[in-house]
Amino acid sequence: MIFSKGLRIESLLIDDNRLFISLNTKQILIDKIENHKRLKTASLGDLNEFRFIANGTGIHWPSLDEDLSLYGLLKDYFIKNFQEQSELVIS
Incomplete structure (x- = not known):
């Protein structure tokens, strides 16, 4: 998906406990720094x-x-959200 859709990271902002990862699709991934052993x-x-x-x-x-x-970031996101959903709709 990443390569076929041309997804790329455009920028990264960091505060004291989160990573704000801006993509070329104008979406933002937000991840906790504590999720990464060396970063935390x-x-x-x-x-x-x-x-x-x-x-x-x-x-x-x-x-x-x-x-x-x-x-890896997207995989973690999809796994977390998949586990929290009781119904998945593919349209």
């Missing part, structure tokens, strides 16, 4: 030292040796 113990300064990788489908923190992929 990092300083805000280290968190703000990131770069986009793999043509905008990932985020890399060199000083933390941490990578997040758009695929």
Whole structure:
């Protein structure tokens, strides 16, 4: 889906406990920093030292040796939401 639909990360904003990941579709993924072992113990300064990788489908923190992929973030989102739904409608 990511490659066939051309989904890409355009920007990342970080506050003290969340990642705000803006996509080229104008959607925003919001993820808790505590969900990521290496990120949750990092300083805000280290968190703000990131770069986009793999043509905008990932985020890399060199000083933390941490990578997040758009695929993994979306997978986590769909799994969480799938488990919370009693009915799924495919139109």
